[in-house]
Amino acid sequence: MATAEVAHHDHHDHHPTGLMRWVTTTNHKDIGTLYLIFAFIMFLLGGAMALVIRAELFQPGLQVVDPHFFNQMTTVHALVMVFGAIMPGMVGFANWQIPLMIGAPDMALPRLNNWSFWILPFAATLLMSSFLTGGGGPAAGWTLYAPLTIQGGMGVDLTIFAVHMLGVSSVLGAINIIVTVFNMRAPGMHFMKMPLFVWTWLITAFLLIAVMPVFAGAVTMLLTDRHFGTAFFDPAGGGDPVLFQHIFWFFGHPEVYIMILPAFGIISAIIPTFSRKPLFGYTSMVLAVAGIAFLSFIVWAHHMFTVGMPLVGEIYFMYATMLIAVPTGVKIFNWVATMWRGSMTFETPMLFGVGVVFLFTIGGLSGLMLGITPADFQYHDTYFVVAHFHYVLFSGSAMAMMGGTYYWLPKWTGHMYDEKLGKWHFWLTSIFFNIAFFPQHFLGLAGMPRRIPDYALQFTEFNVISSIGAFGLGITQLLFGYIVYKCIKGGEKATSEVWDNPEGLEWTLPSPPPYHTFETPPVVK
Amino acid sequence: MSSTPGSYYLPNPSHWPIVGSIGLFSLLLGLALAINEVNAGPWVMTFGGVVTVYMLAGWFGTVARESEGGLYNDHVGMSFRMSMLWFIFSEVMFFAGFFGALFYVRVLSVPWLAETDLLWPGYAGGWPTAGPAGAVPILPDTPVQEGQFSTIGPWGIPFWNTVILLSSSVTVTIAHHALKADHRAKLIIWLAITVALGVIFLFFQAAEYIHAYKDLGLTLGTGVYGATFFMLTGFHGAHVTIGAIILAVILFRVIAGHFSPDNHFAFEAGAWYWHFVDTVWVGLFIFVYVL
Structure with missing residues (x-):
């Protein structure tokens, strides 16, 4: 019946133009661009919320916003950065790069790929609309702990449903990535020949499929506790609020690796290129990523040391957490060994690469401190924790994405970015970042609690410094937007290779690559 | 393109x-x-x-x-097959979250709540429980009075529902073999039987819910027992509904002449989903009803 019709359709391609091109596109490059633009907008939005927080904390006392709104800012800043900026940003890189790196004509399921993206703006709208409701946005922290989230208004329900939509997007996107890697590799592109970025995303996608549904279940329990009379988190009915924390962190700990593993992949692409040496210890890198992913499932309760677990639980989760340092250390060691005696140059991507290795390691080491149970009793819920996760998430994930952007932007646009401005962007970012977040280690060790809009006078100086750094960091990112915009609009023509003899199939294509690439698969030797 | x-x-x-x-x-x-x-x-x-x-x-x-x-072509078919399997894995993890909640509550938090006399002195714990402030459990399948609840014993409707769902896994496999052998009439009959078994299951499940609400005092609000019982069996029932709709659509496509012995991904995907739903039910039968 429909045979003739379909065959007919196939011959004259009708491609919408203008806005509808982007809404209906099934092209991995278009969708990658959409993801990256969305992530950058969310990055600025979440950053603006962070600046509200830092403005309030610039001096002791309550002056800029009321405490309830402050709580909404800490909560939504985190949700936007995690689910709106970092995760979609990484998926944007995956969309652009994975098909190019493995020699595939596109993602395995192009229409589904479109949907994974186009759920996101709607989910973000749902989340943001919570600010318009009577009780305001969610204010319980991004971890959405019961019983605080049982008490909030309609904003919490909108947040729960936004999380459901984000979960659908992530799971569908992750399925697409796994299937693409398993089924779309060019002949000869064996698993152990894949670029590390592809490996990290393969494992990240597995983590996403394994834990996003668990998170969806957790917020569903919140929803039914709020509106349908269940007692999952209410001891009067035999439930337990700590149950929420366990389920949340069973999702939440793999989630932090979901955000960092693709960043490791980007760094593993940048450092060999600018060291002019192959990546040191490729096999051990792959095994380390797999090891980190495995460990991520069995360490979740180190986020809950002070909640009152049996001693045996505290000790188990402490030792299991310490184990993570081993595969992570392998990665750091391998990156440094790749640079060792390399013929290094320091273009902007490499500056970000080296910056991430250095700064992420600081975050990793403060993570080790937090993983020691008795020490955590002191650090828990202080600014030390805030400093720690910004060193891994900002100077890990976010800065890796910036480096990755500079690294592949000439390939994507066909133009070189402005190297001088790029270097300015790197130095301003890393200096302001350290001004903003390094003092928070001291604040936390001295006992300043997180998520509180006021503080004791003794914390004033470090908070002033931190706020200055945060505003500098925020404004610097506008420069990033300008550099990318300028590069899209024009600039020196980029060659196919862009860099000095980089490794990977993407560099065999012209810059910019044609709309469809590898329709006939390349043969990898 | x-x-x-x-x-x-x-x-x-x-x-x-x-x-x-x-x-x-x-x-x-x-x-x-x-x-x-x-x-x-x-x-x-x-x-x-x-x-x-x-x-x-x-x-x-x-x-x-x-x-x-x-x-x-086969390459596209392989993408579909892989993605369906990973999708089912995501569904497995969704149920794992609820099973995890059940195990945590039964094995850890209810005994802890009973052990400490600080919050609810005199609470004895045990399973089933609707918590220290909830209704008191009595023997399964027993009519209740005010302030009591009863649970559904495993060897009545749940046992027969287990038999029904496990049989439907067999019937869908027979239908699959018929499709591969190109026996359309046999395929239609066994697939129709599978869908019918699914509908019968849902009918019994609905009857069980009505019985629980009306006679046993067991509702979604019956403490953590009611919450885990209805959320687990309810989400499972929703998945049976989806699976039955999928298989019904497949049945109509078969009647319309779709699929061939070597090209019937949608049938396989529906059948896999159906086996997944059955497997979850076995877990439910053991951990929610029997134990």
Whole structure:
């Protein structure tokens, strides 16, 4: 019946133009661009919320916003950065790069790929609309702990449903990535020949499929506790609020690796290129990523040391957490060994690469401190924790994405970015970042609690410094937007290779690559 | 995107995803409004539901036409198969979250709550429980008085439902073998029997829920026992419903002459989903009803 019709359709391609091109596109490059633009907008939005927080904390006392709104800012800043900026940003890189790196004509399921993206703006709208409701946005922290989230208004329900939509997007996107890697590799592109970025995303996608549904279940329990009379988190009915924390962190700990593993992949692409040496210890890198992913499932309760677990639980989760340092250390060691005696140059991507290795390691080491149970009793819920996760998430994930952007932007646009401005962007970012977040280690060790809009006078100086750094960091990112915009609009023509003899199939294509690439698969030797 | 014979099929730009986003968004926004007693809620929700169903019908219809039109080669088929298996894995993890909650409560937190006399002195714990402030459990399948609840024993309806679902796994496999042998009549009969078994299961499940609410004092609000019981069996029932709809659609496609012995991914996907639903039920039967 429909045979003739379909065959007919196939011959004259009708491609919408203008806005509808982007809404209906099934092209991995278009969708990658959409993801990256969305992530950058969310990055600025979440950053603006962070600046509200830092403005309030610039001096002791309550002056800029009321405490309830402050709580909404800490909560939504985190949700936007995690689910709106970092995760979609990484998926944007995956969309652009994975098909190019493995020699595939596109993602395995192009229409589904479109949907994974186009759920996101709607989910973000749902989340943001919570600010318009009577009780305001969610204010319980991004971890959405019961019983605080049982008490909030309609904003919490909108947040729960936004999380459901984000979960659908992530799971569908992750399925697409796994299937693409398993089924779309060019002949000869064996698993152990894949670029590390592809490996990290393969494992990240597995983590996403394994834990996003668990998170969806957790917020569903919140929803039914709020509106349908269940007692999952209410001891009067035999439930337990700590149950929420366990389920949340069973999702939440793999989630932090979901955000960092693709960043490791980007760094593993940048450092060999600018060291002019192959990546040191490729096999051990792959095994380390797999090891980190495995460990991520069995360490979740180190986020809950002070909640009152049996001693045996505290000790188990402490030792299991310490184990993570081993595969992570392998990665750091391998990156440094790749640079060792390399013929290094320091273009902007490499500056970000080296910056991430250095700064992420600081975050990793403060993570080790937090993983020691008795020490955590002191650090828990202080600014030390805030400093720690910004060193891994900002100077890990976010800065890796910036480096990755500079690294592949000439390939994507066909133009070189402005190297001088790029270097300015790197130095301003890393200096302001350290001004903003390094003092928070001291604040936390001295006992300043997180998520509180006021503080004791003794914390004033470090908070002033931190706020200055945060505003500098925020404004610097506008420069990033300008550099990318300028590069899209024009600039020196980029060659196919862009860099000095980089490794990977993407560099065999012209810059910019044609709309469809590898329709006939390349043969990898 | 033209697809030369033998190459991987890349679809043209499609409006179905954006339709799906609008549907999903309206559905969830409407639900949020409805549970907060905003008048527009049910209307927004209905609109969202209709749009979502329209998207599902249109999108799957497109895929079915493309498949019958011979646009998919084995390579595309492999992508579909892999993605279905990973999708089922995500569903397994969704249920794992609820099973995890059940185990945590039964094995750890209820005994802890009973052990400490600080919060609820005199609470004895045990399972089933509706918590220290909830109704008191009595023997299974026993009519209750005020302030009591009873649970559903495993060897009545749940046992027969287990038999029904496990048989349906067998019947769908017989249908699959019939499809591979190109015995259309046999295929239609066994697939129809499978769908019918699914519907019978759901009918019994509904009867069980009515019995629980009316006679046993067991509701969604019966403490953590009621919460885990109804959420686990309820989500399972929802998945049986989805699975039965999938198999019913497949049945209509079979009657319309779709599928061939070596090209019937949709049938396989539906059958895998059905086996998954059965497996979850076995877990439910053991951990929710028997133990």
